[in-house]
Amino acid sequence: MTIHCCSNIAFIPNDIWEAITIKVATDSIRSLCSLRMTCKAAHDAGEADIVHRSVSIPPPHATPWWWCLKPEAKRFFDRCMAAGNPELLFREALRELFIRRNENIGIQMLNSATSTGHAAAKYALSMMLMLRTDDNVEKQKGLELYRELDAAGLVAGSNARCFSILTISWPSEVQMPRIEEQHTVCAAPRCSPRGHMPLLYDYRRRAAERNSVHAFGRAAHIPCIQCRADYDLQAFVNLP
Ligand SMILES: [Zn+2]
Known part of the structure; x- marks a missing residue:
């Protein structure tokens, strides 16, 4: 779609452009890029943090391999991460927890992603909290989160999401926590x-x-x- 400079669409207020851009970004990165190429107003709206926070991140198996080689793609994902994109926070949290072994940072990221309604992050958070043996309040909080996921029928799907990220992204580097009787x-x-x-x-x-x-x-x-x-x-x- 090309927008003519005299078209009425050029006079749409910025906040409407932003709302349109957020809607398109939740579809896919490709849709967002296509929209941003239509005119300057759409391009500028796409710069907003909320757009980077809302953009849909494709699953690892559907991510073109060459994206990791492109500096502009890396810049884009860095901006999404800085803006608090819940899917990227979720993936980075798994990396912090099970590769870098930074439990506090990982839990913090899962909390942020969970607060936006990210079900798989909530699942991983509930598991990590229930594995606590030193803090019964946190363990109960984990069980409460699990109860909510169970009631919403989201447990199996969330488990599968964690599986796909851990096995496709870093197949040989992951070290999961040990589980004991306690x-x-x-x-x-x-x-x-x-x-x-x-x-x-x-x-x-x-x-x-x-x-x-x-x-x-x-x-x-x-x-x-x-x-x-x-x-x-x-x-x-x-x-x-
Ligand atoms: Zn029982």
């Missing part, structure tokens, strides 16, 4: 599945290796939410 979330003495989630997880994993239907279902049939959280902790630390 990490068990379910503390209900009368809960019958309590303590059996590692066995259930192993059963599902072996079934997956045989392409058996028993690989499916995770811990969805377990009524205790804390035991379901324990199952997901197993699934999380065994991601890559």
